[in-house]
Amino acid sequence: RDYAGAMRAAAATLAGEEAELAAAAARKGNALLEVLVAQANDEEAEDPPPSAFKEPLRAFRLALKLQPGHPEAKKGAADLDELLEHISVFEQRPKPNHKLPYDVVIVGAGAAGVGVALTLTKTFGLDPKRVVLVERGDRPGETFRRWPKEMRFISPSFNHQGWSGSFDLNSVMFGTSPAHTLGAEHPSGEDYAFYLGALAHAGDLNIMAKTEVTGVRSRTRNSGFWVDVAPRPGTEEEGAEPMEPLRARYVIWAAGEFQYPKPTDAADEMFPGEALCRHNSSVRSWKEMSGDDYVVIGGYESGMDAAFNLAACGKKCTVAASTRCWTTTTDDPSTELAPYTVQRINEALEMPTPPRLLAPLRVTKVEEAKGGAKGFLVHATWGEAEDDEGSFVSKRRVTEEEKGEDEPGEEGTEIVLRTPQPPILCTGFEGSVSLGVASALFEYGNDQACNAHAPVLTDTDQSTITPGLFLVGSLVQHGELSFCFVYKFRQRFGVVANAIAQGLGYDTRDSVQEARQIDMFMDDFTNCQGACGETC
Ligand SMILES: Cc1cc2nc3c(=O)[nH]c(=O)nc-3n(C[C@H](O)[C@H](O)[C@H](O)COP(=O)(O)OP(=O)(O)OC[C@H]3O[C@@H](n4cnc5c(N)ncnc54)[C@H](O)[C@@H]3O)c2cc1C
Structure with a gap:
């Protein structure tokens, strides 16, 4: 006792x-x-x-x-x-256990593609010549080069490696830090693309740039893939022969989400007139946009980023959001606004043209203004009042005509917002899995609302219907856990690399131990908290 x-x-x-x-x-x-x-x-x-x-x-x-x-x-x-020091313990790689020219084809040289390629070759010792990354951009990091000039990483970079169990939140390889390389706490897209390019160069990665993956075909069960490739449209050489498909034992899908926004075609539109709007991923610079009065549909990180940047360049902006994300708090730091965003929105509210933040609003229709008037009308319906009425803030000085609109209206009543410019859609991304050329090689969840469209993955992030096809990056989801940020999805690189290296006949015991020690091998989710949310 x-x-x-x-x-x-x-x-x-x-x-x-x-x-x-x-x-x-x-x-x-x-x-x-x-x-x-x-x-x-x-x-x-x-x-x-x-x-x-x-x-x-x-x-x-x-x-x-x-x-x-x-x-x-x-x-x-x-x-x-x-x-x-001068001997690589990987010098004696096992001989290829298949006859295909490549061990792995990685689709996309973004944060996930570059990170997993380095894990495969540096930590697990695969031959870099037998791992090829296919990238439609001119260089690694194409998505980041397409970010609006003013956009910044919301997750902060800081080089704390050596003093804690982990490392820079935005790093894709242990021993490297965007904060250190770029001297920036919140790197711009252009900066981050430079960091990825430097890693790829130093790591001797084999990158086939300006090349589009146009198809992924699984050979007979478990015997590898054909990956169809073509020059990126606009870069074809006249009279050149079509490119041969790449043949590989494994494929890693790392094509991300940013270049695959939610489609606005009639069949799938969220509301009538969606096609009249402009998706925020097509904006290259908020400052260089013509016009000075915008309606932004959708809140969370993208909507708030648009609101801050429009205000910062002196443009008026009204945000119509379904939830009052600017006051939401959750267990998971990636499902509430990042502190950096809250800080910037508070700054924006003090600017000469502060944004109007309206919620809870559900946009029901967008149409062109009638009767010879130019511009657009955004129709929206007020939702159920949220509890934290007291914290609803918008300091913009409203015109006589707009008075009263900043206060949430009665549930079910309509509000019509006018804008001379096409409304900006900040409603998120569908992602490259369901919109890309490998969509039929994955199955999709339908059990819970929040992962209804997420690809279903095995415990090593392989497609459940196409063995040998892996997914890395921000679209990885397990149940309610979404690996939507770099610091989350990089922890699965070791798991994917281990499954592949083992399949190729490598002894991976030391590599797994090393990956675990550097926080790149998360195979146990018991310490992960938080549900997916609109931010992802
Ligand atoms: C607006 C926005 C802001 C974000 N901010 C942060 C943040 O602050 N911190 C954070 O950790 N995460 C952030 N994220 C999450 C973000 O998605 C990831 O951090 C990161 O971009 C994902 O990397 P990735 O490699 O999966 O995708 P990407 O960086 O998009 O890389 C995919 C690559 O694949 C290439 N590609 C796509 N299709 C093909 C094809 N068919 N053929 C050949 N190449 C192809 C693309 O050119 C691209 O280079 C943000 C996401 C968005 C949308």
């Missing part, structure tokens, strides 16, 4: 065991290392193969895991590091 006593006794035994086990592992490591060092120093004998160093390395790592800072293990690991 003496639970506390029993616990203390058990803890003491475990502590003793751990120390003994750590000492044993360190001893084993040093013993193995001694033999290898002797062999390396013996001029008559052949040098030990790099793979022989894996066993002592494993032993030192085990000792350090059991007792971080164990002096013998630390010294042994340092000696080993010194010895291995």
Whole structure:
């Protein structure tokens, strides 16, 4: 019955065991290392193969895991590091276990494509020549180059590596930091594309640029893929032969979401007249847009970014949002406005042309103004009043005609907003999985509202209906967990790389351990919180 006593006794035994086990592992490591060092120093004998160093390395790592800072293990690991400085333990890759020219084709060289390619080649030791990234842009990071000039990363960059268990939130490879490379806490798209390009260059990645993936075909079950490719429209050389399909054992879909906004065609439109609007992903610069009075449909990060940037360049703007996202708080930092956004919206509300923030509004129709008047009418219906009425703020000085509109109207009543410019749609992205050329190779969830259209994935992020086809990046979702930000989706790179490397016959034990240590191997979601929300 003496639970506390029993616990203390058990803890003491475990502590003793751990120390003994750590000492044993360190001893084993040093013993193995001694033999290898002797062999390396013996001029008559052949040098030990790099793979022989894996066993002592494993032993030192085990000792350090059991007792971080164990002096013998630390010294042994340092000696080993010194010895291995110029030897790659991956020099002896297994021979290809298939006849296809590539091990992996990665579709898209964005944050996810570059990150997973580096994990495959640097952490898991795949041959960079056998891993090819196909990118429609001129260089890696095409999406980021298409961001509006004024847009910034909302997740902050800071180089805290070495002082905490993790690293820069926007980094796609351990040991690198956009904050350090770019000197920016909230990098612009252009800056971030530079960071990705620098990583790809330093990592010797094999990138086929200006090339569009036009089809992905699965060969007979489990024997690889044909990936159809063509020059990006507009870059074709006259008279050139069509490009041969790429043949690979595995395909990683990393084509992202930004270049695949929700379609506004009649069959699928959210409200009549949606096609009259302009999606925010087509804006290259808020400042350079003509006109000075806008209606923005949709709130959250994109809507608030539009509102801030329009206000910052002296343009008027009214946001019609379905929820009062500017006051929403949740468990998951990616489903409420980022602090950076809240800060900027507060700044915008103090500017000479502050944005009007209206919610809860459901847009029902957009039409061209009638009777010879120019511009557009946005019809919207007030929704159920939300609890936090008190925190509804909009400091814009309204004209006589608009008075009263800033206050939420009675539920079910209509409001009509006028704008000389096509309304800006900030209603999100459909994404490249369901809109891209591989859409039929995935199945889609229909069990819960929030992941109804998400691709269903295995526990290694493979398509459930096309083995060998993996998904990486912001479209990865497991149940209610959405891996929509870099700091989330990069943690799955190790899981995907491990499944592929194992399939190619690699011994991945050390690589998995390394990926785990650097926070790039998340195979347990128990510590993840938060549901998906409109921000994703
Ligand atoms: C507006 C917006 C703001 C965001 N802000 C943040 C943020 O602050 N922090 C954060 O962590 N995340 C943010 N995200 C999430 C964001 O999606 C990811 O961080 C990141 O862009 C995803 O990287 P990716 O590689 O999956 O996609 P992308 O960066 O879009 O890369 C996909 C690549 O694939 C290429 N491609 C697409 N289709 C093809 C094809 N058929 N053939 C050849 N190439 C193709 C594209 O050219 C592109 O280079 C934001 C997302 C959006 C939409």
